[in-house]
Amino acid sequence: FPTRRSSDLLDSLEPKYQKVLLELLKRETWQRADFEALAKKFKLMPLDAFDAINGWADENLGDFLLEGEDAIVIHKNLIP
Numbered sequence: 001f002p003t004r005r006s007s008d009l010l011d012s013l014e015p016k017y018q019k020v021l022l023e024l025l026k027r028e029t030w031q032r033a034d035f036e037a038l039a040k041k042f043k044l045m046p047l048d049a050f051d052a053i054n055g056w057a058d059e060n061l062g063d064f065l066l067e068g069e070d071a072i073v074i075h076k077n078l079i080p
Helices: 004-011 015-024 032-041 046-061
Strands: 029-031 071-074
Touching: 004 015, 015 032, 015 046, 029 032, 032 046, 032 071
Parallel strands: none
Antiparallel strands: 029 071
8 A cells, every 4th residue: 555545545444353354455366265364364264354355345435345256356456
C-alpha cells in the first residue's frame, strides 16, 4: 500500500487480519490449502479470515477481494 490513502484503508481492517491481507496480495491466486496454511500461520481460522477480509473489502472497496473455493482469486485491482 504505497499511498497514504491505502495505508489508511489498511488501518481500517481489524489488525489481526492485516498481515494476512498483505501476504495474500503477493499472489493473484491461492490454492485453498495454501490459504488455510497462511491463516493458521497467523493463528486465525481460515473461514474467519476469508469472511473478515471480504466484509472489509465490500465495505471499503465496494466488492469482495477474495473469490473462489479450491483456487482463491485475489482481486488486487480493487486496491487503490
